[in-house]
Structure formats: structure tokens, C-alpha cells
Amino acid sequence: MSVTYIEAAGATIDTPRDKPQRNVAEAMLRGMVCRCPACGKGKLFNGFLTVSPTCSACGTELHHHRADDAPPYFTITIVGHIIIPAMLAVELMYRPEVWVHMSLWLPLTVILSLGFLRPVKGALVGLQWALYMHGFDPDSEEDMPIAEPVANLR
Numbered sequence: 001m002s003v004t005y006i007e008a009a010g011a012t013i014d015t016p017r018d019k020p021q022r023n024v025a026e027a028m029l030r031g032m033v034c035r036c037p038a039c040g041k042g043k044l045f046n047g048f049l050t051v052s053p054t055c056s057a058c059g060t061e062l063h064h065h066r067a068d069d070a071p072p073y074f075t076i077t078i079v080g081h082i083i084i085p086a087m088l089a090v091e092l093m094y095r096p097e098v099w100v101h102m103s104l105w106l107p108l109t110v111i112l113s114l115g116f117l118r119p120v121k122g123a124l125v126g127l128q129w130a131l132y133m134h135g136f137d138p139d140s141e142e143d144m145p146i147a148e149p150v151a152n153l154r
Contacts, residue, residue, distance in 0.1 A: 022130040031126025032119040044122050064135025065128055071121035079112045
């Protein structure tokens with residue numbers, strides 16, 4: 001018993017009928033600007049990449065996220081699509097020495113990578129929240145403690 005609420009590129013994602021639909025684009029945009037995907041007011045991060053356990057404004061639990069390795073992969077893809085064409089264009093137009101390439105592209109790659117990493121991670125946390133993924137589903141058993149067998153309680 002579920003109702004489809006997203007149909008993009010032929011993919012469908014289902015959410016149980018008793019849960020309210022969450023706006024995926026809005027949640028991802030809020031995450032990209034490092035704000036709570038639920039209210040858009042509280043800070044998403046405590047440190048550079050440490051997600052706050054709860055939103056300071058609305059109290060939404062955010063510790064459930066499972067961004068893991070996805071933000072670096074997406075960041076590498078984005079930065080690579082910016083740096084490589086630019087590097088090739090400069091090489092074809094000006095043919096600079098290798099040291100010029102190194103002094104230009106290495107720092108630019110590091111700066112862009114650090115600049116994109118937080119927004120990408122925020123967007124992924126927002127996506128997970130909007131789609132009730134992992135522990136963001138209040139009915140999920142994923143983050144519930146596992147009961148120990150009675151024999152092992154001594």
C-alpha cells in the first residue's frame with residue numbers, strides 16, 4: 001500500500017500512505033546551503049563536514065544520515081568536469097610550460113574540491129531526509145537497538 005510521488009527519468013520512488021510527502025528539490029537546496037532540510041533555518045553542520053545530531057531550530061534528528069563516500073565521489077566528478085576542459089582549453093590556446101599548469105590547476109582543484117564538498121554532502125543529507133531513507137523514516141527498524149538474547153545478559 002504505497003503511493004508513487006516521484007516519477008523522474010522513468011524511476012519511481014514510493015512512500016507509505018500515512019507519511020507526508022516531502023519536497024525533494026527543496027530539501028536538497030536547503031542542504032546545499034548548509035541548512036536543515038526540514039525547516040531551512042537550523043545549521044546542518046557543526047564543523048566542516050560533521051552533521052549536527054539535531055536541528056537547533058526545529059529539533060529534527062539529523063544523525064541518521066548515511067552520506068559516507070558519496071559526497072567525495074560527486075565532488076570529484078563535478079571538479080573534474082570543470083578542471084579538465086579548462087586545462088585542455090588553456091593548453092590548446094597558449095601551450096604554457098608544465099610549471100604554469102601545475103601552479104594554476106593544482107591549487108584550483110583543491111580550492112574547488114573544498115568548496116563543493118560541504119554543499120554536496122548537505123544536498124545528499126537533504127535527499128535522504130526527503131525520501132525517508134535510513135533512519136529518517138520514523139517507522140524504520142534500521143536504527144533501532146538490537147535486542148540481546150536473554151542468555152547473554154549475564
